[in-house]
Every structure is written in C-alpha cells, then in structure tokens.
Amino acid sequence: MKVLITGSNGLLGQKLIDYYKIQSEHQLIATAKGNNRYGNADGFIYQSLDITKREEVLDVIGKYLPDVVINTAAMTNVDACESEKELCDSLNIEAVGYLVAACNANNAHLVHLSTDFIFEGTHGPIDELEKPNPISYYGLSKLKAEEFIQAESKSWAIARTVLVYGIVSDMSRSNIVLWAKGALESGKPINVVSDQFRTPTLAEDLAIGCALIAAQKASGIYNISGRDFMSVFDLVYRVANFWKLDKNLLNISTSEGIKQPARRPPITGFRLDKAVKDLGYNPRSFEEGLALLDQQLKAQI
Ligand SMILES: NC(=O)c1ccc[n+]([C@@H]2O[C@H](COP(=O)([O-])OP(=O)(O)OC[C@H]3O[C@@H](n4cnc5c(N)ncnc54)[C@H](OP(=O)(O)O)[C@@H]3O)[C@@H](O)[C@H]2O)c1
Numbered sequence: 001m002k003v004l005i006t007g008s009n010g011l012l013g014q015k016l017i018d019y020y021k022i023q024s025e026h027q028l029i030a031t032a033k034g035n036n037r038y039g040n041a042d043g044f045i046y047q048s049l050d051i052t053k054r055e056e057v058l059d060v061i062g063k064y065l066p067d068v069v070i071n072t073a074a075m076t077n078v079d080a081c082e083s084e085k086e087l088c089d090s091l092n093i094e095a096v097g098y099l100v101a102a103c104n105a106n107n108a109h110l111v112h113l114s115t116d117f118i119f120e121g122t123h124g125p126i127d128e129l130e131k132p133n134p135i136s137y138y139g140l141s142k143l144k145a146e147e148f149i150q151a152e153s154k155s156w157a158i159a160r161t162v163l164v165y166g167i168v169s170d171m172s173r174s175n176i177v178l179w180a181k182g183a184l185e186s187g188k189p190i191n192v193v194s195d196q197f198r199t200p201t202l203a204e205d206l207a208i209g210c211a212l213i214a215a216q217k218a219s220g221i222y223n224i225s226g227r228d229f230m231s232v233f234d235l236v237y238r239v240a241n242f243w244k245l246d247k248n249l250l251n252i253s254t255s256e257g258i259k260q261p262a263r264r265p266p267i268t269g270f271r272l273d274k275a276v277k278d279l280g281y282n283p284r285s286f287e288e289g290l291a292l293l294d295q296q297l298k299a300q301i
Pocket of ligand 1 (some may be wrong): 006007010012033049050052071072074076091113114115160162163172173
C-alpha cells in the first residue's frame with residue numbers, strides 16, 4: 001500500500017514516519033512544508049508540499065497516486081488561530097478542500113485528523129456521536145473541515161484526538177508533558193488547571209490508530225486517544241510523580257485564573273469502544289506512555 005502523509009515534520013507526522021518506514025509492505029511518501037526535519041530519508045520518499053497551495057496538492061497527489069493520504073498538517077496553535085483567523089482558515093479549512101479534490105480525482109482514501117476542541121466540553125468522556133459545538137476559532141475551523149469532508153469526500157475517515165504528547169526531532173512546538181517536566185526540573189512553580197479533563201494521547205498510539213484506519217481504509221469518524229481520563233492537574237501531578245520532581249511547585253488553578261486568548265472546552269476525553277472494536281486499537285496507559293518517552297529522552301543524551 002502507498003501512503004502519503006502531510007505535515008511530516010510535526011509530532012504525529014514524524015511518528016507516522018517511524019511507523020511506516022520499517023514496514024516493507026508499505027511505500028511511504030512523507031510531505032511537509034519546506035525541508036525534511038525528520039533527520040534522514042531512509043525508508044521513505046520525501047517531497048516538499050505546502051497544503052495551502054492548491055496546484056501543489058493536486059500535482060503531488062497526482063504524481064505519487066497514493067492509496068491513502070493521512071492529513072496531519074494543520075494550524076495547531078489554538079491561541080494563534082484566535083488572532084490569525086485567515087491563516088487558520090487557509091490551513092485548517094481551505095487546504096482540506098484541496099486534499100479532498102485531489103483524493104477524489106485520484107481514488108485515494110483520505111484520513112483526516114481532528115480534535116476534541118470541536119466540542120463545548122460540558123461532560124466526558126464522549127463517543128463519536130456527541131454533537132459538536134466549538135467554543136474557539138480553532139475548534140470551529142476543524143469542525144468546518146470535518147463537515148466539508150463528510151459532504152464532499154468520496155472515501156474518508158476522520159480520526160479525532162486529544163492532547164497529544166511525545167518527542168520528535170526539531171519540534172516546532174512543545175506539549176503538556178514536556179512543558180511540565182521541563183518547568184519542574186528547572187525548579188519553576190507552575191499554575192495548572194484542575195477544571196479541564198482529558199484523555200491524553202501518546203503520539204505513537206495516535207500514529208498506530210491512524211495506520212489501523214489506513215490499513216482497512218476504514219470510513220467514518222473514529223476517536224483515537226489515550227484511555228486514561230484525568231484532569232490536567234492530575235496529568236501534571238502524574239508527570240511529577242513519574243520523574244520524581246517537586247510537587248510543591250504545582251499550584252492548582254482554574255481556567256478563569258489562567259488568561260488565554262482562546263477558550264478551552266472544560267471536559268472532553270474520548271470513549272474508545274468503536275476504535276477498539278472495529279480497528280483493534282489498544283493504546284498504552286498514561287504511565288506506559290511516560291515510560292516510553294523516558295526511554296527516548298535517555299537515548300537522546
Ligand atoms: N497536538 C495535539 O494536542 C492535538 C490535539 C487534537 C488534535 N490534533 C490534531 O492532530 C493533527 C496533528 O497534530 P500534531 O500534534 O502533529 O501537530 P504539529 O506538531 O503542530 O504538526 C502540524 C504540522 O503541520 C505543518 N504545517 C503547517 N503549515 C503547513 C502547510 N502549509 N503545509 C504543510 N504542512 C504544514 C507544521 O509545520 P511546521 O512544523 O513547519 O510548523 C507542523 O509540522 C492536527 O490536525 C491537529 O489539529 C492535535
């Protein structure tokens with residue numbers, strides 16, 4: 001099977017390269033805006049692709065004729081989406097339209113990444129049938145893309161995920177686990193919200209979930225996240241516990257107390273029954289995820 005991924009320099013993108021490049025039955029075409037930051041291009045083809053350029057999208061997908069396209073590229077900075085709405089629209093909505101057109105024209109199955117931020121966040125964990133109601137511009141943009149795909153794509157799946165953590169080379173942005181670990185190691189007190197609840201997702205598990213969808217060309221919406229439901233404060237507490245860091249540096253805060261440009265849904269987190277049953281998805285526990293991350297950090301030294 002030929003798989004093309006977009007956004008291959010990102011956290012999920014690089015984990016997908018890790019997954020596919022050692023599987024001889026798959027041919028991987030990794031694409032990203034600009035140069036390849038994965039490190040080397042052994043075991044896959046690298047092709048630069050800016051998904052906001054319609055002609056580029058049509059040319060690249062028409063050239064490689066993949067069976068499956070996994071779209072990980074997005075404007076993922078939730079606060080930046082609130083202040084740069086045009087950029088957010090062009091990447092999170094319009095570019096998805098180009099991918100749908102290119103996949104439709106070349107009979108490729110589109111696997112698109114979406115988010116728990118399409119929900120208002122009144123309760124959780126939630127399943128795939130929950131009614132969306134975004135409270136941020138990022139969430140709205142991701143919901144519009146989902147709706148477009150469902151209306152226009154000939155062959156599609158949407159993989160929704162939650163609070164992804166992990167490490168890859170040359171990252172353009174951090175994530176909650178690395179941020180908390182780094183701050184606590186440097187002895188910095190941090191304010192952490194106790195009124196937001198999530199099912200945090202190990203990036204490797206998300207990559208496996210996407211690959212399971214791709215392998216079956218499964219269609220429809222799938223929740224792909226971690227299985228452990230916890231508050232963000234609990235998450236950071238467990239990070240401190242795992243690496244034996246000073247928990248006295250943790251200050252309990254509320255979403256009201258932390259001023260952020262974009263609102264976050266208070267309670268999300270996913271039920272995974274559908275992905276477990278249909279795909280055989282079986283994510284690690286949160287502590288198993290931290291243990292894998294710990295091994296990778298030690299291997300970097
Ligand atoms: N991370 C989370 O907590 C989370 C939660 C829910 C859903 N998701 C969704 O999961 C997907 C993957 O997220 P992630 O964590 O891997 O995000 P990420 O690390 O921010 O990766 C996104 C990638 O998209 C690339 N990109 C930006 N503009 C592009 C363009 N015009 N053309 C091609 N690539 C472009 C970025 O490139 P640069 O690296 O050069 O900036 C980045 O590498 C996204 O769709 C996101 O919305 C993520």
